[in-house]
Structure formats: C-alpha cells, structure tokens
Amino acid sequence: MSTTLHWLTLAAYLLGTGVYLGFVIWQRRGLHAMGRAVLWAGLGLHTCALAAAWIETGALPALTLRQSLDLFSWALMAATLVVNLRLEIMVLGALSAPLCALLLMAAAVLPLPAAPPPALLKSTWIIIHVLSLLAGYGLLALTCLGGGLYLVQDGLIRKKRLGAVFKRLPSLTRLDSLGQQALVAGFCLLTVGLITGAVYAQITLGSYWRWHPKEVWSLVTWLCYAALLHTRLVQGWRGRRGAWLGVAAFAALMFTFVGVGLLYSGYHSFEALPTLTGPLP
Amino acid sequence: MNLVLIGLNHKTASVDLRECLAPPAGTLEELHHQALALPGVREVLLVSTCNRVEVLAVAEEAGEAQAGLEDWLAQGKPVARQDFQAALYRHQDQEAVRHLFRVAASLDSLVVGEPQILGQIKEAYRVAAEAGATRTVLNKLLHKTFQVAKRVRSETRIGGSAVSVSYAAVELAKKIFDELKGLKALLVGAGEMAELAAEHLLAQGVGEIIVANRTLERAVELTSRLGGGAAYSLEGLERALAQVDIVISSTGASQPVITWEMARRCLKARRGRPLFFIDIAVPRDVEPKVGELDGCFVYDMDDLTQVVEHNRAGRAGEAQAAEAIVAEEVVKFTAWLRSLSVIPTIAELTGKAEELRQAELARTLKDLGTLAPEQAEALERLTKSLVKKLLHDPIRFIRDQGHKSDEAQRTHLALARRVFSLSQDDQD
Numbered sequence: 001m002s003t004t005l006h007w008l009t010l011a012a013y014l015l016g017t018g019v020y021l022g023f024v025i026w027q028r029r030g031l032h033a034m035g036r037a038v039l040w041a042g043l044g045l046h047t048c049a050l051a052a053a054w055i056e057t058g059a060l061p062a063l064t065l066r067q068s069l070d071l072f073s074w075a076l077m078a079a080t081l082v083v084n085l086r087l088e089i090m091v092l093g094a095l096s097a098p099l100c101a102l103l104l105m106a107a108a109v110l111p112l113p114a115a116p117p118p119a120l121l122k123s124t125w126i127i128i129h130v131l132s133l134l135a136g137y138g139l140l141a142l143t144c145l146g147g148g149l150y151l152v153q154d155g156l157i158r159k160k161r162l163g164a165v166f167k168r169l170p171s172l173t174r175l176d177s178l179g180q181q182a183l184v185a186g187f188c189l190l191t192v193g194l195i196t197g198a199v200y201a202q203i204t205l206g207s208y209w210r211w212h213p214k215e216v217w218s219l220v221t222w223l224c225y226a227a228l229l230h231t232r233l234v235q236g237w238r239g240r241r242g243a244w245l246g247v248a249a250f251a252a253l254m255f256t257f258v259g260v261g262l263l264y265s266g267y268h269s270f271e272a273l274p275t276l277t278g279p280l281p
Numbered sequence: 282m283n284l285v286l287i288g289l290n291h292k293t294a295s296v297d298l299r300e301c302l303a304p305p306a307g308t309l310e311e312l313h314h315q316a317l318a319l320p321g322v323r324e325v326l327l328v329s330t331c332n333r334v335e336v337l338a339v340a341e342e343a344g345e346a347q348a349g350l351e352d353w354l355a356q357g358k359p360v361a362r363q364d365f366q367a368a369l370y371r372h373q374d375q376e377a378v379r380h381l382f383r384v385a386a387s388l389d390s391l392v393v394g395e396p397q398i399l400g401q402i403k404e405a406y407r408v409a410a411e412a413g414a415t416r417t418v419l420n421k422l423l424h425k426t427f428q429v430a431k432r433v434r435s436e437t438r439i440g441g442s443a444v445s446v447s448y449a450a451v452e453l454a455k456k457i458f459d460e461l462k463g464l465k466a467l468l469v470g471a472g473e474m475a476e477l478a479a480e481h482l483l484a485q486g487v488g489e490i491i492v493a494n495r496t497l498e499r500a501v502e503l504t505s506r507l508g509g510g511a512a513y514s515l516e517g518l519e520r521a522l523a524q525v526d527i528v529i530s531s532t533g534a535s536q537p538v539i540t541w542e543m544a545r546r547c548l549k550a551r552r553g554r555p556l557f558f559i560d561i562a563v564p565r566d567v568e569p570k571v572g573e574l575d576g577c578f579v580y581d582m583d584d585l586t587q588v589v590e591h592n593r594a595g596r597a598g599e600a601q602a603a604e605a606i607v608a609e610e611v612v613k614f615t616a617w618l619r620s621l622s623v624i625p626t627i628a629e630l631t632g633k634a635e636e637l638r639q640a641e642l643a644r645t646l647k648d649l650g651t652l653a654p655e656q657a658e659a660l661e662r663l664t665k666s667l668v669k670k671l672l673h674d675p676i677r678f679i680r681d682q683g684h685k686s687d688e689a690q691r692t693h694l695a696l697a698r699r700v701f702s703l704s705q706d707d708q709d
Contacts, residue, residue, distance in 0.1 A: 157456065158572065160584050162591075171459035172555060236552025239576040 002056060005049030006070070006104070012042030013077070013101040020094035024168055032090050036081070039097060043081060046074045059117035062130045065261065065270045066110035071130070072257070073103035075138030079182065083142055087178050089170050095145055113274050120276055125200035133193030137257060139186030140225070144250035146178035147243035154240055176238055179246050183232070187225050194218055205267070214268040217256040224249040282418070282621060283343035286377035287350055287369055288328070288335030290389065294368035301360050302334045313412035319349040324419045328405045330398065332390065337381060339418045343373050375615045378422065382607045385426045386433040393600060394439040395448065399430045418621065422614065429610045436606060439599040447481040449588040450559045450580070454482075454527055457557050457578060462486040465510075467525040469493050469518065469539070469566060470532030471503045478529050478559065479507055493521045495532070519543055523550045529559045530566035537568045544571040551576075559585070619690070620683030626694055627679055629703045634668045675701070 019035035022028075050071065053061040061067040080096035083089075153169045156162065169175075197218075198208045209215060228245050231237040237245070261270040289299065304312050309327060316325040316336065324339040336354060340346030355365050372380045383389045387398050406423045409415050415423070433439060451461070458464055464487050468475045471494045479490050491510040494500035500512035513521045515538065522528065522543065532538055539558070544567075548556065553576055560567045560581040572579035642664050646657065679697050682690045698704075 153456070157453070157578055160580070160587070162453075162588055166456065169456075171456045173457065173459040232553075236549075236554075238553035239555065241575055242553070 002049050002052035005045055005052055006108070009042055009046040009049055010101060010104045010108070012038055012045055013097050013104065016042055016093065017097040017101055020097055024091060024094050027168070032093075035093055035097075036084070039077065039093060040081060043074070043077050046077065050074060057113075057117055059122045060127050060130055062134070063117055063121065063270075063274045064110070064113050065258065066107045066112065068134075068257070068261075068270070069103050069107040069110070071134050072137055073100040073107070075134040076100055076103070076141050077138075079135070079138035079142050083139075083178065083182060087174060087181070089146075089174060089178055091149070091168060091170065092142075092145065092178075095149075096142075099141075115274055117274060118276055120204055121273070123200065123204075125196055125203070129193055129196040129200060132189045132196065136186045136189030136193060137253065139182040139189065140250055140253055142182040143179045143186060143246040146175050146182065147246035150175040150179065150243040151240065151247075154243075172239075176242070179243065180232065180238075183225070183229060183246065187229055190222055190225060194222055210267075212266045212268050213264040214256070214260045214266070217252075217260045221249070221252045221256045224252050282323075282618075283340050283346070284337070284374050284377040284418070284422070284618065285340050285343050285347045285350065286335060286337045286372040286380055287347060287354065288333060289365075289368040289370065290333035290335075293370060298360060298364060298368055299332070299334060301358050302354065302365075303329050303331075304334075309408045310412040313409055313414040316350065316353060317414055319346065319353055321346045322349065324416050325414045326405060326409045326419055326423070328384075328402055330401045333384070335384075337377065337419070339416075347371060347373075374618065375611060378614050378618070379607060379611045381422070381426055382429045382610060383604075385430040386603055386607060387430070387439065388433075388600060388603055388607065396434075399427070403427065418618070421617070425610065425614050429607060432610070433603045433606050437599045437602045439603050447478040449585050450478060450529075451481060451485050453578075453580060453588075454557055457555055458526060460486065461527075463488045464527060465489045465491065465525040466527040466529065467491050467493060467521050468503065468507075469515075469528060469530035470495075470534075470562065471499045472531040475529050475531040475561065476503065476507070478561070482527065482529075483508060487527070491521055491525065493518045519547065522547045522556075525556075526554065527557045527559065528567075529561065531562045532566050533562070534566060535564060537566055539567045539571065541568050541570045541574070544568075544574055544577055548574060548576055561585070616684060620680070622690065623679050623683045623694065626698060626703065627676055630675065630679070630697075630701055631672065633701065633703065634672055638664050638668050 016035050016039040019031055019038055023031035023035055050061060053067070062071050076096055077100045080092055084092060149169055150172060153166065153172055153175060156166045156169075157172070201210070202208045228242075228249050231245070232242050261268070266272060267276055289302070291299070294302075304327065309329075312327055313325055316322055316327070316338065321341045322338050323341065326337045328335045328337070334354075336350050338346055338350060351366075351369065355362065358365075370380075380389070385399055385402050387394050387396065390398055402423075406415070409419070454461060454464075461482065466479065466482050466487050466489070468479055468490060471492060483490060489510045490504065490507040491512065492500040492503045492507070493513040493515055494503070495515050497512060497514045500514065504510045504512045511521070515532075518538065522539070528539070530539065544556070555576040555578065558567045558571065558577065558579040560579060562582075565581050567579050567581070569579065571577050642660065645660065646652070652660075675697065679694065682693050682697075685693065
C-alpha cells in the first residue's frame with residue numbers, strides 16, 4: 001500500500017516539475033496554478049503514503065536513511081507549498097518539485113528496514129522530536145534555496161544583466177523575506193526537536209547528553225542557526241551576506257542529518273537506530 | 282452623422298497648456314451636459330489624463346460641431362487662443378476612430394505600451410455614460426475600443442517591457458523592493474528630469490519624496506509640489522540618505538556628492554535594507570564603488586539608457602503589429618458607422634409600406650363584411666408576406682449603400698428615396 005502511494009507521489013512530483021518548467025519558460029499563470037494543484041495533490045498522496053507506512057510498521061517511518069529522506073522530501077514540499085501561500089514565490093515550485101522527486105528516487109533505491117521497529121521508538125516524544133526536526137529541515141532548506149536565488153538575482157542586477165532570468169526571478173525583498181521567515185520558523189522547530197530529543201534520551205537512555213557525534217553536530221548546527229538569526233535580526237546582516245550564511249548553515253545541517261548518521265556509528269546512527277531497545281551503558 | 286474628435290496631448294502641448302485645459306475633478310458630469318447642449322452635438326465623451334485632454338463627439342454636422350467644441354473647450358480658460366489652436370489636433374470619422382483605438386492601445390502614450398491609459402478611458406466612459414452623454418454610436422465605439430486594446434495587448438508584446446528611462450527605473454526598483462508602496466525616495470538636486478522621475482515614482486505608489494538641494498529654497502519649493510516631504514540642503518544629505526530607499530540624483534556637481542564612505546555609514550544605519558541609486562547626472566553624482574556595497578544598487582544614465590534601448594529594439598516590431606491590428610479594426614468599425622446612415626431610410630421605407638398595408642387591409646375588410654377569424658388572419662398573412670417580399674430587394678440595395686463611398690452612398694440613397702417618394706428633408 002505505502003509503496004504504491006510512494007510511486008504515485010513520485011509521479012505527481014515529476015509531473016509538477018514538468019508543469020513548473022513550462023511555467024518558467026512560458027510565464028503563463030495558468031500553468032502555475034496547474035503546477036501548484038498537482039503538487040498539492042502530490043503532497044496529499046505523500047502524506048497518505050507516510051501514514052500507511054506508519055500504520056504498517058507501527059512507528060513513525062524515520063529510522064533508516066531511506067525513511068528519513070522520504071520524510072525530508074515530504075517536509076520540503078509541505079514547507080514550499082505553505083510558504084508559497086503567503087509569499088507567492090512562484091518559481092520556488094520549479095526548484096522544490098525536482099528536489100523532492102530526487103529525494104524520493106534516492107529513497108527508493110535504499111534498502112528497506114529489515115527488522116520491525118523497537119517499541120522504544122514508538123513514543124510520542126519521538127514523534128514530536130522527528131517531526132519538528134524534519135519540518136525545520138524543510139523550512140531551512142527553503143532559506144537555503146531562497147538565499148541561492150537571492151544571490152543569483154542580486155548578481156544579475158549588480159552586473160546589469162537584465163535578461164530572461166532576471167525577469168523570471170522574484171524581487172530581492174521578497175526572496176529576503178522568504179529566507180527570514182523560513183529561518184525563524186525553522187529555527188524554532190529545530191529547538192523544539194533538540195529539546196524533545198534530549199528529554200526523551202533522559203527518560204529512556206538515562207542521560208540528556210552523551211556527546212555522541214550526532215548530538216554534537218546537532219548542537220553545532222543549532223548554534224550556527226542561532227548566530228545566523230542573531231546577526232540578521234539584531235545586526236541587520238541581510239542581503240548577500242545573510243544569503244551566503246543561510247546556504248553555509250544549511251550545508252552544516254545536511255551533514256548533521258545525513259553525513260553523521262552514515263559516517264559515525266553509535267546509538268543514533270542510521271544503522272543502530274532500528275535496533276535500539278533500551279538504556280545504553 | 283459624423284464622429285468628431287479634438288484634443289491635445291504631450292506631443293502637441295506643453296504641460297502648462299494641458300494643465301490649463303484639464304477639467305477640475307468633480308465637474309465632469311456637468312461638462313458632459315454642457316457639451317451636449319452645443320448645437321449639433323448628439324453624444325459626447327471627455328477624456329482627460331495628465332498627458333492628454335480630448336473630446337470625442339457624435340455630431341449631425343462635423344464642421345459646426347467641431348467649431349463649437351473648440352470654442353467651448355477654450356472658453357474661460359487662461360490660454361492664448363493661437364497657442365491653443367496650434368496645439369489642437371482634429372480628427373473626423375475614420376481618423377477619429379483610429380486615434381481613439383491608438384490611444385487606448387497605448388500606441389500614443391508617452392511610454393508606449395504603458396497599461397494605465399486603458400483604465401483611464403474606461404473611467405472616462407463610465408462618467409460619460411452616467412451623465413447620459415453616450416448613446417448608440419459611442420457605446421458601440423467604446424466597447425469596440427476596449428476590445429481592440431485588449432487584442433493588441435494579447436496579440437503583441439507591446440506591454441511586455443519598459444521603454445522610458447523612468448519606467449525602466451521603476452521596473453528595476455520593483456525587482457529590488459517588490460512593491461513601491463510606502464517607500465521613500467530622495468531627490469538629490471532639483472532638476473526637471475529628476476522631478477519627472479519623481480512624479481513617475483509617486484504615480485507608482487511611492488509614499489514620500491524628500492529633496493536635498495544646494496539651495497534650500499529650491500528644495501522646499503520642489504517638495505511642496507511633490508506632496509510636501511522634508512527638504513534638506515546638501516549639508517543634510519547624509520541624514521536624508523539614511524531615511525530613504527530610492528535615490529535619484531541629478532546635481533550639476535563636478536565631483537561625486539555621494540561617496541563610498543557616506544553610503545557605507547548609511548547602510549549601517551539602515552540595518553541592511555537595500556538602497557537603490559538612480560544617478561541621472563553627468564558627470565556622475567554617486568561614486569561607482571558604492572555599487573559594490575552589499576545592498577547598494579547603482580544605475581547611472583548609461584545603464585538605464587541601455588535597458589531602454591534593449592527594450593525599444595524589441596518593441597518597434599511590436600508597435601507595427603499593433604498598428605496593423607488597429608488598422609484592421611478601424612476598417613471594420615467604419616463600415617458599421619457608415620451603415621448607420623442608411624438605417625433611417627430603411628426604417629422610413631418599411632414604415633411607409635406598413636402604413637399602406639394596414640390602410641388597404643382595413644378598407645378591404647370593411648368591404649368584405651363579416652369574415653371568419655381565420656379568414657381575416659389569412660388576409661393579414663397574405664398582405665404581410667406580399668409587402669415583405671416586395672421590399673426585400675430594395676432594402677438590400679439600400680443596405681449595400683452602407684459599404685459604398687460617401688459620394689455613391691449619397692446619390693443612391695437620394696435615388697431610392699425619390700423612387701419610393703420618401704421625405705427628402707432630413708437626408709444629409
């Protein structure tokens with residue numbers, strides 16, 4: 001069930017990508033409306049697919065890399081569509097849709113979890129921990145995308161190349177506020193995710209903080225974003241500088257999310273998580 | 282029946298003259314009534330924008346109505362008569378239709394392809410219609426005009442890009458600030474060009490214009506004309522700079538008045554909000570290095586002209602395509618306009634025939650005494666069908682005259698009227 005829905009979701013995202021590319025080329029508002037509808041439908045299917053997987057295994061599907069990428073794809077699409085309700089950055093769909101499709105395809109080639117998930121990871125704490133972090137990742141990915149677009153548009157205006165790309169990209173102010181709003185919301189979710197994770201670690205594993213690489217990197221990432229938020233809101237580091245920092249911080253985030261889980265062993269690695277059963281020594 | 286159009290626009294008249302003739306807001310309805318009261322004027326439409334004042338009228342006799350409208354337009358206005366006469370253009374019938382189509386399609390605008398003019402004509406039409414000043418001809422003409430403008434917009438890309446320098450500057454500002462509503466702009470130097478650009482910015486929604494000028498008096502004078510923002514002398518430039526988002530500089534200074542250090546200090550105070558410099562002064566007022574600062578964008582006259590040229594090149598072809606559409610629609614509409622002149626003759630002919638038929642029928646019915654209702658009905662049907670068939674060809678002949686030249690139309694219509702001995706007096 002969840003696999004069928006998974007493929008349908010991928011089909012919808014690919015279709016959405018196609019329609020959005022058409023929109024970017026021909027600039028017809030009708031195409032944008034159509035692309036948006038397709039992506040909303042895709043997000044609905046994706047939600048159903050995740051729910052089905054959740055019901056089938058009994059735990060939030062976020063234990064392996066495969067499941068995490070799938071969930072991240074969902075979070076990115078949800079963040080894109082929700083942010084677009086407010087800011088109407090139409091070109092965003094043309095970036096998010098192919099990214100989400102790629103993530104889904106990457107997830108599809110990775111192995112399925114072998115064992116049924118441990119009871120330890122079925123707690124509400126874990127659900128909040130994972131969902132708020134993933135939603136935060138989705139939003140911070142938008143900060144990064146918005147920052148990238150900002151740098152492109154800024155460069156074009158500065159170099160006075162006012163061609164087709166310049167016309168299709170939204171204004172600097174709008175891209176900047178996309179970055180800022182996604183950053184504020186994403187940072188809050190990141191904080192909630194870290195706190196719930198620490199609290200649940202105390203409850204089940206016996207300590208808030210074990211200096212596991214995943215924890216350390218999470219803290220580093222969180223500090224990066226805290227600094228980013230501070231410089232932006234207090235010192236007014238917006239524009240090019242803010243955009244660059246948003247992109248750099250996202251690189252750290254991605255390393256924490258994927259890299260640390262693969263490179264380091266330990267209880268929070270993608271390898272060890274599905275077999276985590278009780279307090280650690 | 283004739284269409285008459287008189288008016289003046291940014292090409293034929295100076296701002297002062299246009300200002301003098303522009304009707305004050307709120308008097309438009311009354312003005313329509315006044316114009317309708319002129320001899321021979323049957324329908325009328327007044328269009329007044331900052332770039333044009335035009336009167337379009339449907340008249341029984343073109344020359345008389347035109348002279349009347351000219352006198353009326355100039356009456357009581359503080360303008361020299363010969364200036365006014367020289368600035369005026371006068372169009373009739375086909376040319377009047379063409380002119381209106383071109384104006385609405387924004388082919389006659391200061392910034393060709395700018396979209397506001399259509400809305401302004403729609404508004405003018407609404408006012409005229411509410412004043413009861415438009416009837417068959419103008420209603421049809423204006424609806425056609427809106428269609429033509431729409432067609433030009435959708436079938437050509439004339440509205441697609443910017444043409445004039447200030448338009449280009451506004452487009453750029455929109456790509457930086459998203460929308461201009463509520464932004465503040467600063468004029469450094471109080472030249473005429475800067476004033477024009479400032480007016481354009483205000484029209485686009487910029488909230489406030491402040492002025493910094495070498496002489497404070499001139500700055501104050503200018504701000505009072507541009508909505509009453511603050512005025513500074515050049516010593517206060519840095520203070521003024523910190524408050525605004527868009528800067529238009531046009532001083533005659535030989536050295537840059539806005540230096541890199543000044544801009545950098547300003548940006549700090551602005552906490553990263555972008556600052557857009559439009560430097561239309563030659564030599565330049567803004568140090569080129571300013572453009573390297575984060576959040577500072579500097580466009581000088583050459584940059585803007587380049588943008589404009591780039592757009593204009595693509596637009597010449599579009600304007601030609603638009604003119605072709607206008608020409609095509611003018612022909613169609615003029616055909617309809619001409620066909621109007623044959624309608625009274627047709628109406629009169631059918632009226633006369635119907636009158637005769639009814640008189641004859643009444644007499645016959647009286648002679649025949651009492652008839653069964655279906656017999657009476659059969660007679661009625663018979664006479665109607667006879668009249669209809671007999672008149673079919675003459676009516677077609679008359680209707681065809683609508684597509685002939687004026688001269689042919691006039692002689693043939695007169696002939697038809699003589700053949701059927703219709704009244705001769707109201708035929709023009």
